[in-house]
Amino acid sequence: MSAVEIRDLTKVYHRDQVEVPVLNGVTLDIAAGDYVALMGPSGSGKTTLLNLIGGIDRPTSGSLRVSGTDLGALDAASLAEFRARHIGFIFQLYNLIPVMTALQNVELPLLLVKMSGRERRERATTALELVGLGDRLGHYPRQLSGGQEQRVAIARAVVTDPDLLLADEPTGDLDRKSAGEVLDLLERLNREFGKTIVMVTHDPHAAERAHRVVHLEKGELLKA
């Protein structure tokens, strides 16, 4: 079964009454448990495609099914609920909440799930232990290194046990060593926990870790 089914997807932005086409008829299938790297030059539409898959933006036309759900058929509230249940996001700049500790940042998505505070803390602790930060629960983001922050962000992405992880340049702001640790972690999540991963990257070393690499240029997929 496909985790992601994209058919003839287009996205056009409107900037000051000028139409800017970003994606032109993209068709792509990503199987459950796959690990896909999206590559391409700046402005090729990689992040836009990732945003559409994640349901944080709407396509102009075409169809998009994620985990069997047609995202086009969902209203804003249902889409928010879908994201909370099925998708984990990892950003280039980590985007942790600076006034929350590592544990509280990881707990954040669990506020949208019915569970007790104690259960929430236990799950968040487990997620942080999984990424090797079990000893940093009470640390604020400013007290962590970039690599550690990104690992907290990964823990936050997986804590709800989503089917699909979407990573937008997850190593783009990290040194080689930290980047390697983050890529190891993503690989482990894919291999051991069966997470489907779609990763946007400019880094060929990062792309090498994926099962397959998809190239985008000027909003179109290049044939492998």
Place this chain on the structure above:
Amino acid sequence: MSPDAVLRMLVPLAAVVAVPLGLWLVARLSDAVQARFTLSPLTMVFMNLSRNKVRTLLTTLSVTVALFLFCTLGGVLDTLDASIEVGSRSRLVTRNAISLVFPVPFAYRDRIAAVPGVREVGIQNWFGGQDPVNPRNFYAQFAVDERFLRIYRREMDIVEATQPQAARPVPEGVDPRLAGYLEDRTGAIVGRALMTKMGWRLGQRVTVNGTIYPGTWEFTIRAVYAARQRSFGEEVLYFPFDYLDQRGMAGSKQVGIYVIDVDDPARSAAVARAVDALFENSSAATRTESEQAFQAGFVSMYGNVPFVLRVIGLAIVFAILLIAANTMVMSIRERTTEFGVLKTLGFRDGTVFGLVLAEAAVITLGGGVLGALLAKFLIEWSGFNFGGFLPPMSVYWTTVIAGIAISFAVGAVSGLIPAWQASRLRIVDALRRVD
């Protein structure tokens, strides 16, 4: 200056220093405390408020000061209301129909006393003297007769009094402890709060410079009274009318006002009409009204002051609205990306709207509650009474609650636009912005 007076000055000063210091301490401790928070929408609100502690602190303090001022102004209006409430429905006041500044003849007293329904008629004359050391240190003095003391026995408790030189009976209905006062032509009964304020003690001779009745007037404090109701006030000096008459009026016995105690409050209006009818065609026609109406007439002499106070109060509310709104708008702009992240994680627009609105409400409500309660307790504790013209200043609970409700409403209104902006943010736009 008496130790109590020094204390009364120091405590408000201490409160003004303690409030920001307390808030600052809370801010310093917040990181350690917040790390132990169980995450919930409510704790998220407090965490977000701690983001820029100085800004939150200053905004909260500005709301505190504004609500303190608002409730203090409200307290002035409350006190004006209280001054009317002092008046009893069973008491009437008769004065010269032309104006309060014109006297009424002493001869009227017995004629008024003969009107059916009148139980007692007392004399009360405004003296208008000044403290010779510090003329700005104002307090009220009234020349009164024994009948006045009989009428007002219900309002005053004699808490201290000097012994008379020789035992003698006091007039019926007058507090027996006033025997020492009644035998001394220059005796005075002084309110307890005035005694404390001036640092006086029982038996002390005090000097007052007359303005309406010139000269240096000496009084010996023979008794101290406490008010049974706070609104009656305790900052007046009463002395015998005979002393004023003999020294200040050369025995002409001109009366400022007559206070009439009636048998049946339900018949007050009829008694008042009957009294005025007696002197309708005389050279000094009278105007008789209830004590409450008389006090209300005093309040009306303040003209548009209550209106001006209300306008200033509203201006203060508007100012805090702008301050709070400005803080919230700045706070939201700085966190645009975070709202994008929250929505990406699955938080709905309505939840984001509520979080921002709650932040605004907590800032203004926190500051509002603090300011309103400070006004209530500090103002009432200070015992400020406009120099005895009005009862001790009060801030009614209704004013405190109104202040708190207004601060809550201001929070809601000031947070409305930023909350709407945050909830309407498109995720992709929010994540793209780096400012």
